Amino acid sequence: MKPASATKRKARGAAQAPGVKSKPARAARTPKAAAPVFDVPAPPSGPVPFERKLALGLLHDMLRVRRMEEQCAQLYGEGKIRGFLHLYIGEEAVATGTMRALLPEDRVVATYREHGHALLRGVKMDAIMAEMFGKREGCSRGRGGSMHLFDAASNFFGGNAIVGGGLPLAVGLALAARLQGRKCVTACFFGEGAIAEGAFHESINLAALWQLPVLFCCENNLYAMGTALARSESQTDLCAKAAAYRVATERVDGMDVVAVHQASARAAGFVRDRGLPMFVEFQTYRYRAHSMFDPDLYRDKAEIEAWKTRGPIHSYTARLKEQGLLSEAQFLKLDAKAASEVAHAVAFAEAGSWEPLADLTSDLCTPPARSGAKS
Ligand SMILES: Cc1ncc(C[n+]2csc(CCOP(=O)(O)OP(=O)(O)O)c2C)c(N)n1
Ligand SMILES: [Mg+2]
Numbered sequence: 001m002k003p004a005s006a007t008k009r010k011a012r013g014a015a016q017a018p019g020v021k022s023k024p025a026r027a028a029r030t031p032k033a034a035a036p037v038f039d040v041p042a043p044p045s046g047p048v049p050f051e052r053k054l055a056l057g058l059l060h061d062m063l064r065v066r067r068m069e070e071q072c073a074q075l076y077g078e079g080k081i082r083g084f085l086h087l088y089i090g091e092e093a094v095a096t097g098t099m100r101a102l103l104p105e106d107r108v109v110a111t112y113r114e115h116g117h118a119l120l121r122g123v124k125m126d127a128i129m130a131e132m133f134g135k136r137e138g139c140s141r142g143r144g145g146s147m148h149l150f151d152a153a154s155n156f157f158g159g160n161a162i163v164g165g166g167l168p169l170a171v172g173l174a175l176a177a178r179l180q181g182r183k184c185v186t187a188c189f190f191g192e193g194a195i196a197e198g199a200f201h202e203s204i205n206l207a208a209l210w211q212l213p214v215l216f217c218c219e220n221n222l223y224a225m226g227t228a229l230a231r232s233e234s235q236t237d238l239c240a241k242a243a244a245y246r247v248a249t250e251r252v253d254g255m256d257v258v259a260v261h262q263a264s265a266r267a268a269g270f271v272r273d274r275g276l277p278m279f280v281e282f283q284t285y286r287y288r289a290h291s292m293f294d295p296d297l298y299r300d301k302a303e304i305e306a307w308k309t310r311g312p313i314h315s316y317t318a319r320l321k322e323q324g325l326l327s328e329a330q331f332l333k334l335d336a337k338a339a340s341e342v343a344h345a346v347a348f349a350e351a352g353s354w355e356p357l358a359d360l361t362s363d364l365c366t367p368p369a370r371s372g373a374k375s
Contacts, residue, residue, distance in 0.1 A: 036222045037229050037236040038283050040306050043315060044256040047323055055325050056334065058100065058257050062092040062313050063338040065116035068125060071342045072115070072132060072146075076292050080350075081132045083145050084161075086113040090287035093312035094219050095120050097260025098187065101268045106185040107155045107173050109166040112147035113219075113286075114159050117189055122154035129345035135352030142355055143363075163224075164197030166190060167216075171203045174212040178275075185271045187215040192281075193224025195241060196232055207277040208245045215271045216242065216279040217264075219254065221286045226298035242279035254282030255310045258319075287311075 099120040110117040131138025149159040160166045170188035207214045239249035252263040285307040289296035320326035
């Protein structure tokens with residue numbers, strides 16, 4: 001699991017085809033190892049510092065997201081959910097700890113891996129599941145699907161299929177809030193892959209220059225589809241990139257819901273009180289493939305297994321039990337409650353309705369072309 005040692009890297013770099021004369025390797029040309037740029041974090045220690053309601057609430061939130069997505073994977077196999085589906089399984093501590101650090105008036109912008117963010121922001125699981133099915137009762141009236149969950153009432157501004165697409169949107173929302181005299185935080189979630197996009201650099205630069213209250217939440221799960229971070233970035237210290245724009249930064253163990261919640265509360269407080277942006281890197285890991293179409297051939301199975309030993313749900317559950325804050329019976333009760341919410345959501349989606357064909361062109365910005373019309 002450790003990044004390849006210097007000796008191993010040297011040996012790999014020195015491999016030659018037979019008959020080719022070896023030249024001394026130039027330091028600048030040394031190939032980068034594709035090994036993860038950070039290791040599986042050590043198990044968290046110390047007591048959970050929250051009162052019981054919050055402590056158990058965090059566990060319940062993670063269970064709701066996990067059980068909902070496990071069900072989505074199954075429904076995908078049955079052909080009831082179609083199109084793209086990107087699961088957040090393994091990363092739940094990030095959305096869970098962060099959402100509970102935000103206030104109802106704050107705004108949230110996310111990516112296509114956003115089912116958990118939408119749910120924990122307050123979008124009803126029924127409406128999320130109906131959206132996954134493409135039913136009219138979905139939160140985007142069945143027109144968005146998995147990648148485009150949206151709910152203005154919960155201040156949840158999507159779901160976005162474009163890598164980095166949410167970043168300028170978040171800066172615009174924060175600017176609008178400033179102009180309207182509203183004191184709120186705009187939290188923008190994005191993967192580490194978005195840092196390679198110009199949109200990231202333009203957005204964080206403007207947020208810093210205009211002093212806008214944006215909380216940049218980078219979910220660094222080490223891979224952008226099949227590309228390991230070290231394969232695409234010369235500088236893999238993501239906080240250093242944000243700091244180059246003179247933005248405050250913090251790096252957090254994203255597998256530890258306690259650390260995530262504490263750091264997010266501090267960061268949201270900073271953004272809210274100072275009216276300045278902040279960048280937080282959550283180091284996390286996804287257990288499933290990038291999407292349901294991905295054969296997941298770019299990483300070792302042993303790597304995935306090693307990260308599973310630090311699963312955010314089971315490590316937190318063990319900690320709560322050790323502290324006497326949770327019994328096995330209470331755990332089963334919380335899990336059953338999450339499962340029953342999922343069952344209700346599936347029934348709701350199944351019973352939902354399809355948009356009639358006659359409505360196909362409603363809400364389009366461009367009028368439909370008449371047949372025979374010249375373009
Ligand atoms: C502008 C743009 N380029 C490429 C893609 C194709 N694409 C979809 S997901 C993805 C990887 C993004 O990785 P990351 O930002 O780390 O998020 P993660 O999937 O790991 O959560 C890419 C390249 C896209 N959707 N949008
Ligand atoms: Mg990623």
